[in-house]
Amino acid sequence: FVNKLDRLGADFYRVVKQTQDVLGANPLVMVLPIGEEDEFVGVVDLLTRKAWVWDDTGLPENFEIQDVPADMVDKVEEYREMLLETALEQDDDLFEAYLEEGTEPSMEDIKRCIRKGTRTMDFFPTYCGSAFKNKGVQNILDAVVDYLPSPTDVDPQPLTDEEGEANGEYAIVSADETFKALAFKITDDRFGTLTFVRIYSGTLKKGDTILNAATGKTERVGRMCEMQADDRNELTSAQAGDIIAIVGMKSGVQTGHTLCDPKAPIILEAMVFPKPVISISVKPKDKGSTEKMGLAIGKMVAEDPTFKVETDIDSGETILSGMGELHLDIKVDILKRTYGVELEVGKPQVAYRETITSAIEDSYTHKKQSGGSGQFGKIDYRIKPGEPGSGFVFSSVVVGGNVPKEFFPAIEKGFKGMMENGVLAGFPVLDVEIELYDGGFHAVDSSAVAFELAARGAFRQSIPKAGAQLIEPIMKVDVFTPDDHVGDVIGDLNRRRGMIGGQDAGGSGVRIKADVPLS
Incomplete structure (x- = not known):
């Protein structure tokens, strides 16, 4: 449209x-x-x-x-x-x-x-x-x-294991199958919390007990309804293919959670949400608004999986993170207008990230002796840039017993833990692949802790060697301006380190395309 x-x-x-x-x-x-x-x-x-x-x-x-x-x-x-x-x-x-x-x-x-x-x-x-x-x-x-296709026109939704990997089974669209549904939206209105659910298989009746596969909690369905804008039609049952709203769920349900029959627990293919790229700090103008702000933000986080909140340990400030300045402006406006919270808002902070640019082979030995049993762990590994969006990938090709298999999880844990804080400015590290190919251990001094510490030390040693660099969010910008202002707009984009992608004349002006750093 x-x-x-x-x-x-x-x-x-x-x-x-x-x-x-x-x-x-x-x-x-x-x-x-x-x-x-x-x-x-x-x-x-x-x-x-x-x-x-x-x-x-x-x-x-x-x-x-x-x-x-x-x-x-x-x-x-x-x-x-x-x-x-x-x-x-x-x-x-x-x-x-x-x-x-x-x-x-x-x-x-x-x-x-x-x-x-x-x-x-x-x-x-x-x-x-x-x-x-x-x-x-x-x-x-x-x-x-x-x-648009009906639920029976499209391929059935795949099921996954606890790790999110497809297990070869599907949620067949049939009222006779066991109940399987996905919570895809949560809202809060004057009548309480509404959990919007798409039913993929089976039938749900008022009074049934369902399982939240993500939290492991069961819950009895009280009220459910069919929504038409703000109007509700109360339902006593719903079946595969229906989209309904369940009123007042208390099992900690969030967007993307699977709801199913407690006797046949399953997990539907997960929804993938982008990570926030910009943050602001907020604090209430008076102490009386502190609790009100906390409750309001909690509801907003439940409604929007791309909206995150955390508390800065050093300053004690509340940090709101989202997909852009407009996204956060809307959230702040909702806090003020809908929930009546008066706020002081800090300047936006861009969510920088770190990554690497080249592949290397390296080795690291963790050795500590301070009386009694010591700590020893040696790892030889290759580290290289991963595919965009791949995050952290760890694998092992160790042959023989130079590094016993029981220490592999500890090594992976050590590397993965360091991804949260990069070596350049402490920002999270993206898209790194690490392959363990050799190492060494001591029959007495080697332990899971020793190898985890070896991996952490290896990360600090090798990331700078692999060409660590800072990366920042880039926004695609489309500006339409009258002919007389083209030069001013291009100048402003250049001052913001923008890369002009092209110009299209048409209508009553010129459309300028550019890629501009969010900062």
Whole structure:
């Protein structure tokens, strides 16, 4: 859905092209905009060749269905032909009849082909409008019903073991299977905490006891409901494929937790959330707000897994971390406006990280003797940069008994523990692979503790040798500016160490793309 077509610089056709060039997607244009920027009034439905035109009240029901504007007829026919050719490729017989005989299939067949291509992700139905002014939203809601797959249309959700590795089993979409569900959203309103749940298998009834696989706690389901915006429809049961909200869960459930039958515990494939890139410090302006702030932040953390909170040990300040300045600005505004907490907010601190740039082989010996049994552990290892996003990877190719296998976990623990504090500025270290290939031990003095200390010493020794460097978050910036201000904008981006990626002239100004350090 290409939104905000009523805004300055909006260009539907440019965005469609960007989804192809930047995202590598295959957009299937379903509607065309009528008017641009502040003259945007509606859309033309390509399938029906009808124009949906809204008035200026902003009310979603205030629209008329009209004939296509005369100046858009040719463009509508051009895009409609492209739509049909792309959609009908999903059915060889319909496609052949359309190309060779000019026979246009029924609307039912066309929609069936669009639904099939959407399910297989061969293309993506693309709509446009202005959500704020309720223009074009109706079309996208109809498309959700017509084209998005039902739970039975897609592959079943894989199950995993406690380490998050797929175990080859699946949550079959059937009301007759054992209960399996995923908590995907948590909100707090005036009626209490709502846990939004998608049921993948089985049936859930009011009064059933369910297990939170992440916490190991069981809980009896009191109230559950079907949500329609802020309206609730109370339910007595729900089954595979349903999305429901359970009211007032107390098992410590968080976003991404698996809920299941206590007699058949399982874990669904985990949700992966990005790590925060920026932090701010906050503190209440008065002591009376301290407890209120703590309770409010606790609720917000439960609702948003990308929002983190911790206490600075040295200063005692509360540190909020998120995905960007806007993300944190919104959280602070919620604390003030919704929870009534008056805050003092510190300057944003960028979440720098450290990594390495080259591969090396190294050796480290930990040896300590101070009367009685000593400590001895020798490790020979290779260290190299890992794949982006891989984090910490440890492996061993030790042959023979130079380092007994029972010490491998201690060595891994030692290396992994050092990843939290880098050698340059104490920031967490990212994407490092370490391979243990040899070493040595002493029959009396070697122990798990000795090898863990050896690994910690090895980390401090080798990371600088492997080209340790500081890395920082880079934001993709897209600035639209009138022609007269292009030079000023580029100058400002350069002062912020930005890398200009390109300029596109169009509409009433110029769009500048750049990569800019968050700091």
